[in-house]
Amino acid sequence: MKLLTATFLIVAVAIILFRAIKGPTIYDRILAVNSAGTCAVILVCQFGFFSEPGFFLDTALVYALINFIATIAILKFIEHRSLA
Amino acid sequence: MTPSTPSFSGPIAELTGFEPGAVATALEWIGIAPVLVGTFVVFTGALGVARFPDFYSRVHPAGMIDALGQLLILGGLGIASDDPWIALKLALISSVLFITAPTSTHALVRAAWREGLRPWLKPGDAQGVLEKDTDHNPVTASASWLVAKKEDRP
Known part of the structure; x- marks a missing residue:
């Protein structure tokens, strides 16, 4: 029963990244990478919950914010072909 | 003020492989159920993202991961933690994800619709x-x- 939830989360990230590789349109890839980022935030939270110095949770918070901003920036770049 | 060693024990620590300890508090036994349900939700959501036939139908399991799965897992961890600062940080991360993830999903679907998908x-x-x-x-x-x-x- 060791590492049960973390194993399932890593397998879930692998399945999601399969869709990111295969996806027919660019929006499938963006959706898959966004979901994989959310899974990574959950994984970092699980590892940081049991670790001795508590800064992994701050890492997860920053990763969640960067994930959102990266998704919006990529969408803006695809729609307008520029970031301005 | 901050006890560091008790968070290394309990059923969640045993399930996730972090130094299985001896004593499990009641809150850890309460918090283990949302973590397992959330893991199930995230795994089935990943299967849905991989196997659904359309982009607009793949949005649904992705949104389930973003909203329900992270809320259950981080909420369960926050219930099980004995340090209030860790629970507060987990609640902050969960609320940030709960706001930003549907926003990014909405922007994604809107961009896909305007592009003609x-x-x-x-x-x-x-x-x-x-x-x-x-x-x-x-x-x-x-x-x-x-x-x-x-x-x-x-």
């Missing part, structure tokens, strides 16, 4: 929608797209 429909459903035709209906627009694609075939 239309949902996948069964041919019978498309015919049924087309018979009661209403102009500027997005479902009708998608159905006309699909029927025009069907007419191209011999």
